[in-house]
Amino acid sequence: MTMDPIVERAKKGDAQAFHELFLANRDQVSRLVFRMLGPSPDVDDVVQDVFVHVYRSLPKFRGDSKFSTWLYRLTTNVTRMHLRRGRSRPRFADVPMPETSPTREPSATPDLTAERNRRVNALYRLLSGLSEKKRTVLILHDLEGISPKEISERVDAPIMTVRTRLFYARKELYAAIASDPTLAHSVEALLPNLPGRPKGEKESKTRQRKISQGAP
């Protein structure tokens, strides 16, 4: 496999080439780290750590795979290590999580954006309850849109294993969503419109319940 000339120069100890690698890849790495961590004040630190690892590990990069595949695998591993450390770490209570950036949708009002951010934060909270392997696969596939084949290269596992992890990750997440109080409203809102369920059924049941409780 032909190696990128910048990578080759960096492997030979060209400090400028390291800088060029950083410039060329920092946006993708930041994006992946952000997707894996969710809205977190640690994103910058992890991105920096990724590149420190890249610089230090590059001499060992043999070029068996594409540099980008190697880089994303390393990014995934560094982020996973960070998450693993965070699980046994005390939480900084007084520091609020940074607000996520508003979407580019012109129709997004501040209220809608805040509500959306609240739901996305809830999603990442539930994701943190998954095992590390399942969470990684789910984020890479469902949030980053990476194919199972590429995921298998990044996490160094067979494609079938990736698919299995993805299935069980989703299954666990569906169950968690169903029982999560923050998302209960979103789930309830979808129930009346489900196929096989006559419209208005929910409303009539609710009315009956209210009547039985003595509501007007």
Next chain:
Amino acid sequence: MSHQPKYAALWAYHADLLSEEGTARLERHLKDCEICQRALASIRTYEQLAREARRISIPPPDYGRMELRLRRTAKEVSEKIRAEKPPRMWPLLAGGVAAVAAVGLAFAGATGFEPEFGVTEAPEPTAAASAVAAELTAASGHVVRHTAYGAIPADVGSSVVEGDELRLIGDASAHLRLDEGTGVRLEGNSRVQLARLRDGEVSLRLRRGAIDNDVASLGLSERYEIHAGEFTVRVVGTRFRVRYVDGTLGVRVDEGEVQVLHRGSLLETVAAPGVFGVPGDAPVRPVFGHRWTEASAFQTLRLANDAVESWSIEHFDFDVSQLAVRVPEGDVHVRGFAEDKLVLEQVVAVLDDTAFSGTPELTPSAPEVRYGFLPPELILHTVRRSMSRLRACRDRLERQTGVAVSGRFTLRATIGLTGAVQRAQLVPMGEPAPASFNACVLGQVRNWSFPPPTGGFVRIEQPLRFSASM
């Protein structure tokens, strides 16, 4: 009757992957099964959440800050790689200059054979190395700069370029800061030419006098040399003095190691503490100001007071009563001594218009501080980004001593005009934390870099709370 929802079938239904028959069968089941209805609603909720998560845009990372650290890492790694794979024309260097020198000496002692030191003949730079910025950071007395265009008085703050020669008349003294954290102190009656000022290759020609050197760590391929007549003093270490008067060389090494060469052949490797020849009795003094390479703004502070015989600025001593120094903007601790007694002390607020702060009227007084403004959201942005490092202080302490710090603290810090933290204090709201924890947190805080405030200093108070482990 309750049952486990069939997620695989429900997901296939949601993704429209079921046959017509399968779809009809599932819809019949859904009609009567509230569990599966909720499961399907969860699947759809998740799909919606994932869409929303994908649409969230990434807050812009602070790449500039990352680059500072990464530049150092890149340099370390590059040097390591080069050391492992030496250039073919210069193989001996791979083992390290000091090691090669030691081998050479052993040869000379055992056989009388004068070794040819390949390492002394460094290859010519293959590419044009970038020029190193040099600046006169402090001067007292008469310092003259001889350039290609003639002689001009050397003012503090002026740049000195490759080829220039500095001449110190009488008892004058001067400090020179080179890029990358290297500083040189020139004594009176000295003449020094900056023969080569290139990145990784600094060569000073000492025509007469004495210079103290405090050299930043050198990479294996980097050189820092003093040429004095037929002698060359090559740095392997960091702090040393070279004295060259009437053809006699003296070298005193207080830190690190240097090689002394004569006409290109190694005479001696002098390790600290050690001397070669007669370098003078005085210890090599740390060179003022050169560690401030990261400061972005400097101002010239001129000090003069008849009652003062010597000045001390941030613990660097100057045995003169009149002095001009380049200092970074912010608070500078100035003390004046007469007959070894402290006669005045002041924290001078060096601002962008401080050309002559605390001159002859300098008397003991409270610091002059001017307050400025920095938007709170910019302060919070920097603080939030650094939280993980503060947590690391707590983790480290817990790992090392088993003590888990918890409780509320107030972090007080003063942000200087460059955005650097000038002062920091951690005030416990309850039980005091161990000193090592305070030191670690404050060490991190002092590395914070804010955008430069407008109008003066900014003081911040940030509440922090460390709670028990999750």
